[in-house]
Amino acid sequence: ALVSMRQLLDHAAEFGYGLPAFNVNNLEQMRAIMEAADKVDAPVIVQASAGARKYAGAPFLRHLILAAVEEFPHIPVVMHQDHGTSPDICQRSIQLGFSSVMMDGSLGEDGKTPTDYEYNARVTRTVVNFAHACGVSVEGEIGCLGSLETGMAGEEDGVGAEGVLDHSQLLTDPEEAAQFVKDTGVDALAIAIGTSHGAYKFSRPPTGDILAIERIKEIHARLPNTHLVMHGSSSVPQEWLAIINEFGGAIPETYGVPVEEIVEGIKYGVRKVNIDTDLRLASTGAIRRFLAQNPSEFDPRKFLKVSTDAMRDIVIARYEAFGAAGQA
Ligand code: G3H
Ligand code: 13P
Ligand code: NA
Ligand code: ZN
Numbered sequence: 001a002l003v004s005m006r007q008l009l010d011h012a013a014e015f016g017y018g019l020p021a022f023n024v025n026n027l028e029q030m031r032a033i034m035e036a037a038d039k040v041d042a043p044v045i046v047q048a049s050a051g052a053r054k055y056a057g058a059p060f061l062r063h064l065i066l067a068a069v070e071e072f073p074h075i076p077v078v079m080h081q082d083h084g085t086s087p088d089i090c091q092r093s094i095q096l097g098f099s100s101v102m103m104d105g106s107l108g109e110d111g112k113t114p115t116d117y118e119y120n121a122r123v124t125r126t127v128v129n130f131a132h133a134c135g136v137s138v139e140g141e142i143g144c145l146g147s148l149e150t151g152m153a154g155e156e157d158g159v160g161a162e163g164v165l166d167h168s169q170l171l172t173d174p175e176e177a178a179q180f181v182k183d184t185g186v187d188a189l190a191i192a193i194g195t196s197h198g199a200y201k202f203s204r205p206p207t208g209d210i211l212a213i214e215r216i217k218e219i220h221a222r223l224p225n226t227h228l229v230m231h232g233s234s235s236v237p238q239e240w241l242a243i244i245n246e247f248g249g250a251i252p253e254t255y256g257v258p259v260e261e262i263v264e265g266i267k268y269g270v271r272k273v274n275i276d277t278d279l280r281l282a283s284t285g286a287i288r289r290f291l292a293q294n295p296s297e298f299d300p301r302k303f304l305k306v307s308t309d310a311m312r313d314i315v316i317a318r319y320e321a322f323g324a325a326g327q328a
Contacts, residue, residue: 005100005137017323018266021045023276036315040325143172143192154196195232220269234277286310
């Protein structure tokens with residue numbers, strides 16, 4: 001059944017676990033997530049980004065998620081809109097049937113420029129007002145995602161302009177977070193602790209100076225009843241990087257957020273953990289390997305099947321590590 005995010009996160013808080021939230025763009029990702037959830041009996045949060053809407057089209061995404069609900073009626077599913085950049089976009093998603101939306105007012109409508117507190121609180125409050133009137137949950141964000149090593153917001157290719165964000169923007173201030181929750185009434189709060197989107201998060205295995213798990217504890221101490229959200233939480237598995245590079249890929253050395261650091265965050269109020277890149281890496285690695293080892297194969301279902309299986313195994317591993325297995 002389609003459920004609101006608030007229902008699942010309240011349950012996660014009561015029983016002390018975290019829920020991975022996976023981005024979906026296509027059938028194979030959707031099926032991988034549902035097969036994993038079915039296998040380990042976990043609730044599902046799937047989310048669609050602006051990029052996903054551009055790739056698949058909003059109606060296809062919507063029906064993909066509704067198809068999952070139809071095929072797996074015993075599994076609760078949240079249909080979440082990831083990183084909405086304006087109240088209008090969130091309203092459109094609610095009209096399409098999303099049960100949860102993110103109003104990311106930490107950045108402007110271009111999705112790039114940092115905003116001030118008043119703007120963020122105002123647009124987020126606006127969304128909370130109309131979303132709650134429809135039973136839809138709202139995630140807000142305070143602080144800007146980005147690397148404490150470089151100040152970059154996160155890059156597709158590992159190269160980009162440096163020094164875009166300063167240190168104070170990259171770490172959520174606990175007092176400001178408390179004020180924001182009070183001013184907006186959000187159901188869940190995304191925080192900045194040094195993670196960024198994509199595969200190029202850290203140039204070395206992260207230590208506390210570049211991945212601020214301690215900051216989660218300070219925010220949780222100030223906001224013990226708020227569901228915290230970690231974005232940019234892919235672990236960037238070294239084994240999948242090695243497979244990609246063995247079979248024709250060229251991904252430079254890079255590190256993600258270790259699963260055990262996420263598990264530490266879950267002990268301090270993190271309830272939603274956003275993961276996209278890990279499924280992309282597993283999918284690409286599995287396809288590269290399959291096509292290299294089966295050069296005469298040309299039925300896409302063959303390589304899409306190994307892609308689906310690889311993604312499913314990552315999803316199972318995250319459900320188990322975060323304590324969500326058995327909670328559906
Ligand atoms: O928000 C970041 C997610 O990884 C979505 O990425 O915008 O390329 O779909 P995307
Ligand atoms: P990753 O790029 O680390 O998978 O993060 C995804 C995300 O935060 C989507 O909102
Ligand atoms: Na989100
Ligand atoms: Zn994100």
